[in-house]
Amino acid sequence: KRSRKQEKRLPPGSPGIPLVGQSLSLLWAMRANSAERWLENRVKKYGPISKLSLFGKPTVFLYGQAANKLVFSGDGSFMTNQQTQSIRMILGDRCLLELTGQDHKRVRSALVSFLKPESLKMYVGKIDEEVRNHLEMQWEGKQQVKVLPLMKRLTFDIVCSLLFGVERGARRDQYLQHFQKMIAGMWSIPVNLPFTRFNNSLKASAKVQKMLKQLLHEKRLELQKGASSHQDLISCLLSIRGENDEELISDDEIIHNVMLIMVAGYDTSSVLITFIVRLLANNSTVYEAVLKEQDEIAKSKSSGQLLTWEDLAKMKYTWKMAMETLRMYPPIFGGFRKTIKDIEFGGYIIPKGWQIFWATAMTHMDNSIFNEPEKFDPARFENQAAIPPYCFVPFGGGYRICPGYELAKIETLITIHHLVTLFKWKLCCTEKFRRDPMPVPDKGLPIQLTPKQLLS
Numbered sequence: 001k002r003s004r005k006q007e008k009r010l011p012p013g014s015p016g017i018p019l020v021g022q023s024l025s026l027l028w029a030m031r032a033n034s035a036e037r038w039l040e041n042r043v044k045k046y047g048p049i050s051k052l053s054l055f056g057k058p059t060v061f062l063y064g065q066a067a068n069k070l071v072f073s074g075d076g077s078f079m080t081n082q083q084t085q086s087i088r089m090i091l092g093d094r095c096l097l098e099l100t101g102q103d104h105k106r107v108r109s110a111l112v113s114f115l116k117p118e119s120l121k122m123y124v125g126k127i128d129e130e131v132r133n134h135l136e137m138q139w140e141g142k143q144q145v146k147v148l149p150l151m152k153r154l155t156f157d158i159v160c161s162l163l164f165g166v167e168r169g170a171r172r173d174q175y176l177q178h179f180q181k182m183i184a185g186m187w188s189i190p191v192n193l194p195f196t197r198f199n200n201s202l203k204a205s206a207k208v209q210k211m212l213k214q215l216l217h218e219k220r221l222e223l224q225k226g227a228s229s230h231q232d233l234i235s236c237l238l239s240i241r242g243e244n245d246e247e248l249i250s251d252d253e254i255i256h257n258v259m260l261i262m263v264a265g266y267d268t269s270s271v272l273i274t275f276i277v278r279l280l281a282n283n284s285t286v287y288e289a290v291l292k293e294q295d296e297i298a299k300s301k302s303s304g305q306l307l308t309w310e311d312l313a314k315m316k317y318t319w320k321m322a323m324e325t326l327r328m329y330p331p332i333f334g335g336f337r338k339t340i341k342d343i344e345f346g347g348y349i350i351p352k353g354w355q356i357f358w359a360t361a362m363t364h365m366d367n368s369i370f371n372e373p374e375k376f377d378p379a380r381f382e383n384q385a386a387i388p389p390y391c392f393v394p395f396g397g398g399y400r401i402c403p404g405y406e407l408a409k410i411e412t413l414i415t416i417h418h419l420v421t422l423f424k425w426k427l428c429c430t431e432k433f434r435r436d437p438m439p440v441p442d443k444g445l446p447i448q449l450t451p452k453q454l455l456s
């Protein structure tokens, strides 16, 4: 039992309406794209730490640089990851988000062995081919396109070919169908009744798992026949062996993490590229600077020659522009952790077993950290060392920092290279966006395209 003295030291705030707490109010604010304001109002009312109730759990909301440090700098000994029940049921209990301690370390280091720059640099040409093919099929010859759905298709195709070795064709199309159904119910209320979004999503998850099991079987046979363990992520994970040549990553761990990567790599990078397209349409000076950098690279290559790792290293301004986009429109705005011990923070106690709601990206728009935060200005990243630690955190930080950072960077740079060198574009309408929970433009960002050949 908590003593009265401890009770007194709980953060300020009220638990809200019984059972529902503040959940509906926050979800509503997310749909209306006013979640940031909703949270800012909380900070104004209660300060950087306050208690509330979200999704049926006592929760502490944290804000600011020190809070970001608390969330990202631990080793997992006082705070653990916490996912919603729907995500756990759809992605499976052996995915990285659910694992802790040694299990998390083992599986994460297996994924990183494939996702680290030294490994990914071998696949730059393959990703470039996927992007060129996509633009040829879906963009060339069109006067108008909708950017978000196309970018989702592109990032899905890249993940499928690179990570699972599943190339264009009927199988990939079938994967996409099941996968889209699965993802549609990921953020829904986990009530498993027929015809609910959640129920459809669970059924699709079972189909995706069945297909991946079959794929695993095929990859195992290919490896036995001498195929390279570097051909894709699944082969790489199957080839990780212990001292007695036993497989170190179980089949369930491979399947659940492959599904996680499909989800994590699909929604996030596609949102980033979509917002870049939006910002470049409205900022001609930045567009021209990106174009200058990319034109120089394009001129140094012969027609049809694929981009290389060295070319990407030259895209310095383009990546600063992408970071500025991530600052203003972070695909992941926050998340949840759970305390496994009482934690003292900011003069208050956060009791063991409580949920922590981190909205770390709020520091991105703090005018005491970023001057004129509403202004789109890639030059702020000229001197990255000047940005205080834990204040720019679109990929998180610490031992759970996004392992897909490098892949996201490669996909983004290659896609932007081709977009600016092939097209000029205009937005078809001024469009609002909402968080679902990623930021999504209401109409999917329709743009009007003019191919560069017609301009010259």
Ligand code: HEM
Pocket: 096, 097, 108, 115, 260, 261, 264, 265, 266, 268, 269, 272, 330, 331, 332, 335, 393, 394, 395, 396, 397, 399, 400, 401, 402, 403, 404, 405, 407, 408
């Ligand atoms: C612009 C693109 C992306 C952004 C902004 C982003 C951001 C993030 C953030 C904020 C986290 C949470 C860290 C935490 O819980 O502390 C995360 C985790 C994760 N991301 Fe990404 N991500 C992106 C792309 C990707 C891609 C392309 C992949 C897959 C290849 C990926 C795979 C993952 C995985 C597996 C985790 C869980 C890591 C763990 O719990 O140890 N992400 N990402």
